[in-house]
Amino acid sequence: MYINPLIEQLERKYPDGNREGILRLDMNENPGGLPLEVVESVKSKLTPEFFSTYPDKTPLINSLAKFHGVFTDNIAITDGSEMALKYIFEVFGKPGSNFVSVFPTFEMYGVYANMYGLNHKKIDVTKDFNIDVDQLFECIDGNTSIVSLLNPNNPVGRPYTDDEFRLVAEKTKSTGSLLIIDEAYHYFYEGTQMSLLKEYDHIIVTRTFSKLFSIAACRIGYAISSAKIIKMINNARPTFDTNAIALLFANELINNKELTQKLIATELEGREYLMAELVKAGYEYVYQGGNYVTIKVQTDSKTVAERLLTEKKISIKTSGYDILKNYIRVTTGDVKYMELFIEALLELDK
Numbered sequence: 001m002y003i004n005p006l007i008e009q010l011e012r013k014y015p016d017g018n019r020e021g022i023l024r025l026d027m028n029e030n031p032g033g034l035p036l037e038v039v040e041s042v043k044s045k046l047t048p049e050f051f052s053t054y055p056d057k058t059p060l061i062n063s064l065a066k067f068h069g070v071f072t073d074n075i076a077i078t079d080g081s082e083m084a085l086k087y088i089f090e091v092f093g094k095p096g097s098n099f100v101s102v103f104p105t106f107e108m109y110g111v112y113a114n115m116y117g118l119n120h121k122k123i124d125v126t127k128d129f130n131i132d133v134d135q136l137f138e139c140i141d142g143n144t145s146i147v148s149l150l151n152p153n154n155p156v157g158r159p160y161t162d163d164e165f166r167l168v169a170e171k172t173k174s175t176g177s178l179l180i181i182d183e184a185y186h187y188f189y190e191g192t193q194m195s196l197l198k199e200y201d202h203i204i205v206t207r208t209f210s211k212l213f214s215i216a217a218c219r220i221g222y223a224i225s226s227a228k229i230i231k232m233i234n235n236a237r238p239t240f241d242t243n244a245i246a247l248l249f250a251n252e253l254i255n256n257k258e259l260t261q262k263l264i265a266t267e268l269e270g271r272e273y274l275m276a277e278l279v280k281a282g283y284e285y286v287y288q289g290g291n292y293v294t295i296k297v298q299t300d301s302k303t304v305a306e307r308l309l310t311e312k313k314i315s316i317k318t319s320g321y322d323i324l325k326n327y328i329r330v331t332t333g334d335v336k337y338m339e340l341f342i343e344a345l346l347e348l349d350k
Helices: 036-043 058-068 080-092 107-115 133-139 162-175 194-198 227-236 244-254 257-280 301-312 335-348
Strands: 075-078 098-103 119-124 144-150 178-182 203-208 221-224 284-286 292-296 327-331
Touching: 036 244, 058 075, 058 221, 058 244, 075 080, 075 227, 080 107, 080 144, 080 178, 080 203, 080 221, 080 227, 098 107, 098 133, 107 119, 119 133, 133 162, 144 162, 162 178, 162 194, 194 203, 221 227, 257 292, 257 335, 301 327, 301 335
Parallel strands: 098 119, 098 144, 144 178, 178 203
Antiparallel strands: 075 221, 203 221, 284 292, 292 327
């Protein structure tokens, strides 16, 4: 039996299974989810006929095109932006070429690079959690297939400036490389590079409905790019990949401006509360954008995480990266959840 050696050699890590009854502050989901009335409104449209029909992406594509001021053939909807990235590597990742990103970053970038036979050239985030854009710039050459800029980076790494984006856009254009601008944490961080799509046809901007829009369970995201690139992404995906419930929810959410503003305000209030309490308690922390704060604990990070989970039913993120030794990453959300977290942290981290 043949097994693709690139797949066989992959070392994958998956989140633990059942998280019911846990305050989920580990994966940058909205810990409280959408307002119940919004969920009930969408559920009322789930008729037997709805379930018996193959999914139709057209309404959401039309809504996104209007929302972003682009044409419908500039949009590809996928099972989360994570799947958009998989298609991108499948289509545009030349085996044996280089993939360039900062490190650490979203783990699936490294997985996809290995899966499709690319060499991952890593530009380490500095000890003060800065990003050396000059070094990144120098790593992009004629053997570079794909470059990724996650903005803001996760788990740490400052956002890029508009000038830095333009420099990388020009460099990747000159080397014939594809540039991914990953905006998974847009809305928490206002900066966006959607305008670059009007000037460059080798850039893809990805977005997700898993973070601010709070439907991670539905697995839905999208990519925006030139019509040619979007056609190639669509060529790589199954006929009916995104489920109809996800499409329905996403279409309702992208058209609900009042809800969007409410979700933004709720997270911001909780984040500012948490950071103020951390200062009062004498904690060092890193916040550079996104719905997460990286905190240097007083004792051992893994011990703190284990005690938070077992004693308080609160799940947070730790890391094996040297740069994040004795740091924990905490998802931010409604003040009531941040109150529960900070109270538990102060009790257990001593």
